Amino acid sequence: MKYSRRTKGAVALAGVAAFALLATGCSSGGSTASSTGSSTDPITLTVTTFGTMGYDDLYKQYEQLHPNITINATNIDTGDNAKTDWQTKEAAGAGLPDVQAVEEGWLSAVMQVSDQFNDLSQYGANDIKDRWVSWKLAQATDAKGRIIGYGSDIGPEGLCYNSKDFAAAGLPTDRDQVAALFGGDNATWDDYFKVGAQYKAATGKAFYDQSGFIWNAMVNQQAEGYYKKDGSLNVDGNATLQGLWNKLATATASGLSANQTAWDWGKGKAFTDGTFSTFVCPGWMLGVVKGQVTSAGGDATTGWDFANVFPGGAANWGGSFLTVPTQSKHPQEAADLAAFLTNAKSQAAAFGVAGTFPSVTAAQTDPAVTGTNDLSTFFNNAPIGTILGERAKGVVAQFKGPDDSVIQSQVFGPAIQEIDSGKADGPTSWNDAITLLNQLVVNK
Amino acid sequence: MTATLTPPQEQKPAAETPAQKPKVPFKYRLNRFDMKASPYLYIAPFFILFGLVGLFPLGYTFVVSLNKWNLLTGPGGFVGLANYGAELTDPFFWNSLFNTVSIFLLSAVPQLIIAVVIAAVLDQNIRGKTFWRMSVLIPYVVTPVAVTLIFSSAFDEKYGAINNLLQFFHLNPIMWKTETFPSHVAIATMVNWRWTGYNALILLAAMQAVPRDIYESAALDGAGAIRRFFSMTLPSIRPTMIFVIITATVGGLQIFTEPKLFNPTTATPGGPQRQYQTTVLYLWDLAFNRQNFGKASAVAWLLFLIIVLFGLLNFLISRRIASTEAKSSKRKTARILAQYNENKIS
Numbered sequence: 001m002k003y004s005r006r007t008k009g010a011v012a013l014a015g016v017a018a019f020a021l022l023a024t025g026c027s028s029g030g031s032t033a034s035s036t037g038s039s040t041d042p043i044t045l046t047v048t049t050f051g052t053m054g055y056d057d058l059y060k061q062y063e064q065l066h067p068n069i070t071i072n073a074t075n076i077d078t079g080d081n082a083k084t085d086w087q088t089k090e091a092a093g094a095g096l097p098d099v100q101a102v103e104e105g106w107l108s109a110v111m112q113v114s115d116q117f118n119d120l121s122q123y124g125a126n127d128i129k130d131r132w133v134s135w136k137l138a139q140a141t142d143a144k145g146r147i148i149g150y151g152s153d154i155g156p157e158g159l160c161y162n163s164k165d166f167a168a169a170g171l172p173t174d175r176d177q178v179a180a181l182f183g184g185d186n187a188t189w190d191d192y193f194k195v196g197a198q199y200k201a202a203t204g205k206a207f208y209d210q211s212g213f214i215w216n217a218m219v220n221q222q223a224e225g226y227y228k229k230d231g232s233l234n235v236d237g238n239a240t241l242q243g244l245w246n247k248l249a250t251a252t253a254s255g256l257s258a259n260q261t262a263w264d265w266g267k268g269k270a271f272t273d274g275t276f277s278t279f280v281c282p283g284w285m286l287g288v289v290k291g292q293v294t295s296a297g298g299d300a301t302t303g304w305d306f307a308n309v310f311p312g313g314a315a316n317w318g319g320s321f322l323t324v325p326t327q328s329k330h331p332q333e334a335a336d337l338a339a340f341l342t343n344a345k346s347q348a349a350a351f352g353v354a355g356t357f358p359s360v361t362a363a364q365t366d367p368a369v370t371g372t373n374d375l376s377t378f379f380n381n382a383p384i385g386t387i388l389g390e391r392a393k394g395v396v397a398q399f400k401g402p403d404d405s406v407i408q409s410q411v412f413g414p415a416i417q418e419i420d421s422g423k424a425d426g427p428t429s430w431n432d433a434i435t436l437l438n439q440l441v442v443n444k
Numbered sequence: 445m446t447a448t449l450t451p452p453q454e455q456k457p458a459a460e461t462p463a464q465k466p467k468v469p470f471k472y473r474l475n476r477f478d479m480k481a482s483p484y485l486y487i488a489p490f491f492i493l494f495g496l497v498g499l500f501p502l503g504y505t506f507v508v509s510l511n512k513w514n515l516l517t518g519p520g521g522f523v524g525l526a527n528y529g530a531e532l533t534d535p536f537f538w539n540s541l542f543n544t545v546s547i548f549l550l551s552a553v554p555q556l557i558i559a560v561v562i563a564a565v566l567d568q569n570i571r572g573k574t575f576w577r578m579s580v581l582i583p584y585v586v587t588p589v590a591v592t593l594i595f596s597s598a599f600d601e602k603y604g605a606i607n608n609l610l611q612f613f614h615l616n617p618i619m620w621k622t623e624t625f626p627s628h629v630a631i632a633t634m635v636n637w638r639w640t641g642y643n644a645l646i647l648l649a650a651m652q653a654v655p656r657d658i659y660e661s662a663a664l665d666g667a668g669a670i671r672r673f674f675s676m677t678l679p680s681i682r683p684t685m686i687f688v689i690i691t692a693t694v695g696g697l698q699i700f701t702e703p704k705l706f707n708p709t710t711a712t713p714g715g716p717q718r719q720y721q722t723t724v725l726y727l728w729d730l731a732f733n734r735q736n737f738g739k740a741s742a743v744a745w746l747l748f749l750i751i752v753l754f755g756l757l758n759f760l761i762s763r764r765i766a767s768t769e770a771k772s773s774k775r776k777t778a779r780i781l782a783q784y785n786e787n788k789i790s
Contacts, residue, residue: 078709084732091515091737109735113516212711261621263709266603406734413711414718421622439536444736 040068046097047073050082052287054353058346079103096325098334104319108400114142118324121147123335135397136359140321149321150342153356155282156391157315164303165277169202179309192311193251206258209276212416217280218244221315227401249419249426259420268296282317283357283388290378306382314394357388364389403441411436509741527742540726548696550632555640563647580641592705599630621707627720634702643688650684686762690755697751700724723747
């Protein structure tokens, strides 16, 4: 009898365990929503950012100003990984933070589900919407007129160059002379490739790290990129793009590309050993360049400088927004934090840390942006804030369609690798890209 | 056990006179229910858990695969098996399948052979047994992300240790990350490094269970170490071999982390021209880069079916190999016995 009593106990236990499993499995989804509106109760706000956004000190400031708020920040290494993270949580309907940073490149995906983000005009956006350059605010406004994000930085592009390598090639090293060398205000890609050929002839070395970023800049500076403003595709039969592509392919074939792995660059070594001497630099890229050079053991003496010139005219690459997903339980507090992180003072502070050029007009002329900071010291005391302000003139937001990032990475990515590794010439690789376009985007 | 549960006086009369069946006490019936049902309850937690995290997603994935389904905006209409049809005619799907099988063969075959050899060596009477056994497991303990980071640095085309070494000896550098075969070898190397020791330990456990005295008697009969290994060790560990082969198949066909992180900055996951885009990586790309959740689910189901097929095939082959071995030796024994008998008669 003793035996069977024990068995019964075990049966009961197994049953309880089984039901407990079922119960926990079912109850995890239904949590109670708390009240909206600012409160003085202690709350924790979660923030997800990516890359280098320079917010760490600002979080601390905000926590000091609001003793009831604790900020729990996550920073994801790259924008692509952050996009995957956001998409997974968005698709699952759970797990998004209170403040989610969104990159311009995936804004089109975000806009597909813009109703999953709080309309910030219900949380005070209308009082501050004059802060931003008008096109930045327009980008964050959805088709129904809801403001779903506060602009943080924008990405006006200038030219990074290595003055030591330029000196070795007999080219001018002074940043104003370098700007003039590339054609100053009327700089074209032809000028750029011509100087590249000169450099190559003098040193035998490559001029730019790989063709992908050049192509990206070429596309971004057009009035219409991969999509027309009406949302239709604008690649096949686009003579402008095809002409630029062939130009790039010819320059690359003549040895101007170092065929580097982008975002890796031999763990930064390619930035310090003279593998290439010019680099397209939106503001936020300055922080990346500094990081790469530093991680490969280089410093300010490695010779990187920043010139007020960009081939083909004004171009914008990237820039981010801070959004408040509807999953947030504290939308008011989250919106307040996002507003704080994107105000003029914060943006100026973030610029000093990460080179993220402000999208807020007041911050663009802030002494913290135009003056010297750690980053400008690294770039041979270049007035990076002033230069970026100059480079931002004439920048307009380009319409990005839903598959923009697919076209960039999967349609032109393989084609760029083909020309960089010498596997195909311009026309062949263009046709390969069109084949991929039809396969991946047109007939998806 | 039965004696304590069923009082003997109740048993016999019940069987002899079925007409007037005595009432079975509640306690007895409860006991009998307990005996019959409780084992199922004991194993229930696993099956409930499996239903929740295994069976339900499987079914849900199937439902998704029958629809046009955007990852973000959700279902967009029932399309039946169209996603399957589209995938079966998509060159990228077949490319991914080719890469998967290629990497699988490059990893599973050498891995299992080396694992058997290592296990056989560890099975010997060597000094510091535990040390050696633990040592082979170390690669398995290291997280795959760390392994991939280290190996992808070593295999770097311009700055990697391996190409530097090759160039030191005036050999041409190998394009580990942009050419198909070298990239498969590189990824298979990572898999092998991680899993060989793990499989070796499982095989070792099976070898330890083979009775030592049959080895002794075989040795006395003049069978050498190699003969003993092939004729005794291998057939004896057959079930474990099958288990190891099946798990290696399942793992090998689901490979994701290694190719994903091999060149993490490439625009297209799995190499610029999809040189090493495995099927799971392709599935991931479909879902998260191209937002085509429906097609991604169809690929998931196709992969599931392919793995089941491969598993069955491997099971049959590995069973056959082992049993032909046994059969042939049986035949040999019969022949020798017959000869012996003939000799005795004549």
